Amino acid sequence: MTTDPVSFPAGELRGSPTPVLVLDEAVLDRNIAAVAASAREQGLALRPHAKTHKSIEIARRQLAEGAVGLTVATVSEAEVFAAGGVRDLFIAYPLWLDSDRTRRLRRLLETARIRVGVDSAASARRLAAAIPEAERAALDIVVEIDSGHHRSGVFPAESGAVAAAATDAGLDVAGVFTFPGHSYAPEGRAAAARDEAAALRSAVDSLAASGLATRVVSGGSTPSAAFADPSVLTELRPGVSALGDAQQWELGTIGPESIALTVLATIVSRRSDYLIADAGSKVLSSDRVPVSTGFGRLLDFPEARITVLSEHHATITGVDLPVGTRVRIVPNHVCVAVNLADTYRVLSGDGGVASWPVDARGCNT
Amino acid sequence: MTTDPVSFPAGELRGSPTPVLVLDEAVLDRNIAAVAASAREQGLALRPHAKTHKSIEIARRQLAEGAVGLTVATVSEAEVFAAGGVRDLFIAYPLWLDSDRTRRLRRLLETARIRVGVDSAASARRLAAAIPEAERAALDIVVEIDSGHHRSGVFPAESGAVAAAATDAGLDVAGVFTFPGHSYAPEGRAAAARDEAAALRSAVDSLAASGLATRVVSGGSTPSAAFADPSVLTELRPGVSALGDAQQWELGTIGPESIALTVLATIVSRRSDYLIADAGSKVLSSDRVPVSTGFGRLLDFPEARITVLSEHHATITGVDLPVGTRVRIVPNHVCVAVNLADTYRVLSGDGGVASWPVDARGCNT
Incomplete structure (x- = not known):
């Protein structure tokens, strides 16, 4: 057989099938430490989004570097990380509790603290109807805010009404969150972070006008994280920064x-x-x-x-x-x-x- | 709990998690039969591309309706379908045989007839060097032709030289194939089929000029299949038509x-x-x-x-x-x-x- 042409990287993976995901452990560990240090300097809690890596091993390294818990996008991701020993999970998604998700969320609440997004009074009431009061001790609700990405989430001024509906239904509203996804533009990073801070500040005011305090004000995408405003945010949820792309x-x-x-x-x-x-x-x-x-x-x-x-x-x-x-x-x-x-x-x-x-x-x- | 809003389809999948793939079996069977009937009418052998469905059950239904074998894109797809009992597989891809793919291809040749694409003299020679002569009884080589999609494949006039290199290296060259992927344009379907026929005809001539006969002339994408020219093609490889999209x-x-x-x-x-x-x-x-x-x-x-x-x-x-x-x-x-x-x-x-x-x-x- 003829010799293989030179390979990048050389050596270690010569016998591996291609295509294959290759993870450089030194770069990974450096990224995890850098994100953690940056959040610490900003005075913000770090809750990395695990949808990026979907790996229990990487999650453990993030938690070891000081992350307060993980963010996930789906109930099934929460199930995987709960089974992997993670005890504090935020499903940053406006869940609609059908019979299947209800059953699975109730089971999750037996082993982990679970924070869930809502973006309407209807989904909040449905959540309250689905989860019996006796099972809500480990359940936190956060209202999703649209800070300019225009996906799910309510406009800041509407957040107090959604939070009040959730509270009236017997749920514990911990605060508000947003994803400033419009940061994915060349000059958009700092501007998206400003939009994020303004929207979250306005949402905090809207909840206050409904007589509700906020202990969680969560934001942050990888592009905007460096510009996050610690005078309003309490928490960041970057995902991609662990791996880069x-x-x-x-x-x-x-x-x-x-x-x-x-x-x-x-x-x-x-x-x-x-x-x-x-x-x-x-x-x-x-x-x-x-x-x-x-x-x-x-x-x-x-x-x-x-x-x-x-x-x-x-x-x-x-x-x-x-x-x-x-x-x-x-x-x-x-x-x-x-x-x-x-x-x-x-x-x-x-x-x-x-x-x-x-x-x-x-x-x- | 409140009532679910109306669902499409209603009923059967009410308790299922979403999102989920739903396959309508009646439509699937109708599609498989229609594609088979169309190929029969055209007088062409049908070798559906299984990369679309990746399902042994669907493959069995295609073979039961008269498909002569399957097309796959990778060695690992071939492994799955060979394990599922399929005995005639075309890996329609210009394989470069590294040590991993060599080992796996040799194992496949123990249980199934395997046709493999090449698009250079170098890859043909490497294939011959990798597969011992005694193991080549079930191995057919086809030269990939660029008929206008400009991906892998050689220009028709170069195909005779590649085929001759493969033959000289001791491989059995069965013929030529192409993927007219430029059929994925609104008015491109018939035009791509004409390009396909012209390129394949020219490739057959190029092999003949090198003293080589062609028993396989394989083409056909889902958009262009209805326009395939049976005066030059012997075989079609539509994929998407089983499921639609x-x-x-x-x-x-x-x-x-x-x-x-x-x-x-x-x-x-x-x-x-x-x-x-x-x-x-x-x-x-x-x-x-x-x-x-x-x-x-x-x-x-x-x-x-x-x-x-x-x-x-x-x-x-x-x-x-x-x-x-x-x-x-x-x-x-x-x-x-x-x-x-x-x-x-x-x-x-x-x-x-x-x-x-x-x-x-x-x-x-």
């Missing part, structure tokens, strides 16, 4: 040295003007934001562009490599790429390779 | 009555100008083609639009429904949506609900 790199939130997660892929085809790698949309996902230069980036060849993506083909321009070369692709959006895999291959500092499961892969209900 | 609906390849696969989702939030459903990019994927009106369609509300998608939120405009309503969302691209799920919930004609595994979910190596 091409969107954050291209938004300028991080540099390539903070990218812990790549997809190791093989160049399988070569033409005069482009290469084809074996990682497509079933591995990287086709997520992209307006600022994206393509469907991901090559960590070792920043000048290269991924111009087209199909299910098992990435078309790469701007670099020429022999067929058989292995390259590290940085996914545009790490949260969706991780959700497509079962396993991380973890490169440790001493040159070893471990496997960590993507524990909450596919947990979307 | 919003891309095919919006391209005009199928009507909504041919959509067998939907994602059952719950409306969790309601604003004056939009709704939020609980199926996002981690369930539907964010794939879209230029003709797409959004990130999927609502089967029961064709006037509605999915204007924004995030990981767990679909923003829906053009229809107003109460929070808690369950809706059927047609994914833009069914292949990537299926790959995000572990299970199909299958609605049978008699009102029952079965579960079928997505056997090859995540098999991307």
Whole structure:
């Protein structure tokens, strides 16, 4: 058999199938520590969003660095992390309690403190009807606020009414939260953080006008976190910053040295003007934001562009490599790429390779 | 507890978590029969692409309707279907045989007839070096042709040289194949089929000029299949037509009555100008083609639009429904949506609900 062309990284993963998720443990640990230090300096509680990594091992490292609990997006993610020993979970989503989610949420409340989002009086009343009063000791309610991303959430001025409806139904309203997702724009990071602070301040006032105190004022996306206003927020929920991705790199939130997660892929085809790698949309996902230069980036060849993506083909321009070369692709959006895999291959500092499961892969209900 | 708002479909799946893949068995069976009948009428062998459904049960139904074998995209998909009893598999991909893929391909050749794509003399020689001569009885090689999609594949005139290199290396070259993926454009279906026929005809000539006969001339995407030219093709490989999706609906390849696969989702939030459903990019994927009106369609509300998608939120405009309503969302691209799920919930004609595994979910190596 002929010799393999040079690979990035060389060595450790030579025998591994491609495409595969590769996690650089040293970069991961550095990212976790940096996010924790930054939140401490801001005087904010840190509750990282675990939808990004879906890993109990990574969650444990975040908690060991001082995170007060985890954020998750779904009841099934909460189930995975509760089973992994996490005792304080925020399901940052406007849950509608059907019979299935009711049964599962009641079971979660037996083992963990669970905070749940609501964004209407109807969903708050439904929650109260679903969870018997005797089972609510570990249940906190927070009202979701729309701070400019225009997804779920109520406008700040409406939050007092929703909180009052929840309180009247017998629920404990802990406060308010928002996701300033409009921070995913080149010049939008600081502006989104200002919108976030203004919306949360107005929501706190709206609850106060209804006679309700707020002990939780939760915000923060990875791009806006550095600009979060500690005079109104009490808590941050960054997700992507643990792993990094091409969107954050291209938004300028991080540099390539903070990218812990790549997809190791093989160049399988070569033409005069482009290469084809074996990682497509079933591995990287086709997520992209307006600022994206393509469907991901090559960590070792920043000048290269991924111009087209199909299910098992990435078309790469701007670099020429022999067929058989292995390259590290940085996914545009790490949260969706991780959700497509079962396993991380973890490169440790001493040159070893471990496997960590993507524990909450596919947990979307 | 208050009553659930009306659901689409009503009844059978009331207790199911959402989001979940729902397969209408009657539509599936009708689609499988229609594709088989169409290929028979064209006088073409049918080798459906199983990357779409990743299901051994669906593959069995396709084979029972006369398919000669299956197409797959990866060695790991081939492993799943070989384990499920399929004995004739085409890995329609320009494989680069590293040590891992070599080991697995050799094992596959013990139990199934395996056809493999190549698109360079280098990959053909590597294949010959990797698979000992004594193990090649069940191995067929086909040269991939670029018929206008400009992904992997060689230009038709170069195919004879690649085939000759493979033959010289001791491999059995069965013929040529192409994927006319540029058929995914509104007026592109017939034109792509013409490009496909012309490229394959030219490739057959190129092999003949190298003294090689072709017994396999394989083409066909779902949009172009109806226009395939049986005077040059011997075989079709449609994938999506078994399940249907919003891309095919919006391209005009199928009507909504041919959509067998939907994602059952719950409306969790309601604003004056939009709704939020609980199926996002981690369930539907964010794939879209230029003709797409959004990130999927609502089967029961064709006037509605999915204007924004995030990981767990679909923003829906053009229809107003109460929070808690369950809706059927047609994914833009069914292949990537299926790959995000572990299970199909299958609605049978008699009102029952079965579960079928997505056997090859995540098999991307």
